[in-house]
Amino acid sequence: MAGHIQDRWYKTEPGPDGKPRRVKTDRHGTGMRYRARYIGPDGTEKSKSFPDRQKRLAEQWLAHIEADMSRGQYIDPKASRTTFQQYAERWLAAQTTDVSTQDSAERYLRLHALPYIGSRPLGSFKPEHIRDWLRELGDDGMPGTYAVHIFGAVRAILSAAVDDGYLLRNPCSARTVRPPSRESKRVTPWSPERVFAVRSALPERFRATVDTASGCGLRQGEVFGLSEDALSFGSGTLHVVRQVKLIRGRPVFAPPKCDKERDTPMPAAVADSLRAHMKAHAPAKITLPWKSLDGPKVTHSLIFTGARQTVIRRKDFNTRYWKPALVAAGVLPEPEEGEDPAAAREHGMHALRHFYASVLLDAGENIKAVSEYLGHADPAMTLRVYAHLMPSSRERTRKAIDAVFSRSLSQR
Numbered sequence: 001m002a003g004h005i006q007d008r009w010y011k012t013e014p015g016p017d018g019k020p021r022r023v024k025t026d027r028h029g030t031g032m033r034y035r036a037r038y039i040g041p042d043g044t045e046k047s048k049s050f051p052d053r054q055k056r057l058a059e060q061w062l063a064h065i066e067a068d069m070s071r072g073q074y075i076d077p078k079a080s081r082t083t084f085q086q087y088a089e090r091w092l093a094a095q096t097t098d099v100s101t102q103d104s105a106e107r108y109l110r111l112h113a114l115p116y117i118g119s120r121p122l123g124s125f126k127p128e129h130i131r132d133w134l135r136e137l138g139d140d141g142m143p144g145t146y147a148v149h150i151f152g153a154v155r156a157i158l159s160a161a162v163d164d165g166y167l168l169r170n171p172c173s174a175r176t177v178r179p180p181s182r183e184s185k186r187v188t189p190w191s192p193e194r195v196f197a198v199r200s201a202l203p204e205r206f207r208a209t210v211d212t213a214s215g216c217g218l219r220q221g222e223v224f225g226l227s228e229d230a231l232s233f234g235s236g237t238l239h240v241v242r243q244v245k246l247i248r249g250r251p252v253f254a255p256p257k258c259d260k261e262r263d264t265p266m267p268a269a270v271a272d273s274l275r276a277h278m279k280a281h282a283p284a285k286i287t288l289p290w291k292s293l294d295g296p297k298v299t300h301s302l303i304f305t306g307a308r309q310t311v312i313r314r315k316d317f318n319t320r321y322w323k324p325a326l327v328a329a330g331v332l333p334e335p336e337e338g339e340d341p342a343a344a345r346e347h348g349m350h351a352l353r354h355f356y357a358s359v360l361l362d363a364g365e366n367i368k369a370v371s372e373y374l375g376h377a378d379p380a381m382t383l384r385v386y387a388h389l390m391p392s393s394r395e396r397t398r399k400a401i402d403a404v405f406s407r408s409l410s411q412r
Helices: 055-071 084-093 099-112 127-139 143-164 192-201 203-215 220-224 268-280 314-328 351-362 367-374 379-389 395-409
Strands: 003-007 010-014 020-022 034-039 044-052 237-240 245-248 252-256 263-265 284-289 297-302
Touching: 003 055, 034 055, 084 099, 084 143, 099 143, 099 245, 127 143, 192 263, 192 314, 192 351, 203 268, 203 351, 220 245, 220 252, 220 314, 245 263, 245 314, 252 284, 263 367, 268 351, 351 367, 351 379
Parallel strands: none
Antiparallel strands: 003 034, 010 020, 034 044, 237 263, 245 252, 284 297
């Protein structure tokens, strides 16, 4: 057996005749009687107490401990009592990913995991607890794409807990747990009429943001981080080298997504729009930390700023300007008095990137070039998102075969 059972109600001591005898201790009749004790793999003593008449249970518990040690499946009982929240907080503090990624993970956990499973001890986790939690997320109307990120954070934490010896296996990996899946909804690009209707509905100060996003494929944060020195009017090139990101609600300058700087063609119409915008609203020097809240301060002359020449915050822009423009353009229904416009996830400013990609593909641009201009991780990602927008090859195939047959038949 891995240890021994101590009976704390009795002790052995020499009798008057010199022979050992059992005598009652001061604890007799009170508290837990039996204490199962053993030495753990780390060299320290572990124990668990049992009440009177449960010596056999104490022996069985020690036998299980010994079996787990021999199989390499031992979990320190003290570690297994660590709650998910306690371990998650330590896990977050030890992450070496960029600060904005940490910030997102912290938000996912705080809002959608800790209220449900935060108080559960790690050693008690079973697949049923994960299934129940996922069902509650679904009942709350959590979108699949968002739930994927939440589930991924919880699974990563529990995987680390397995590696660190807090639980035996990751319940998120059980066959009976069905992870959330991304919505397979196809991208439906806006029509040019819709793009220009939304543009017209925006305040004049922000209309060129639509031209930049729809004409060069920039993300919203990249538009807000665009500086005067990023425009090469002579070569017709726009250099995408930074974005404005929010970390814990505060703006910072950061590299583009995936750290992929890129050059995109700047059409004459976009160049004219940017020139007119800068003539009406001079670029403003904005100083922000670089990459993290405590990063070095850097200054850039931003083309797009708020009315007081301050950096544009995504949430403020979307709430105060973008959504009202969607309503005015008929993209969203007019809200009832006192209510906010409807949710518009698929009609966010990202829709302008979809428009840009659809125009290029319809014009016959190759997928590699489109991927490069959009700043995607690789062309395969671009193909997954936009393959259905590529012009059909059936007519080209028919014409090519007809041409070959026509030449052959004419030579007979």
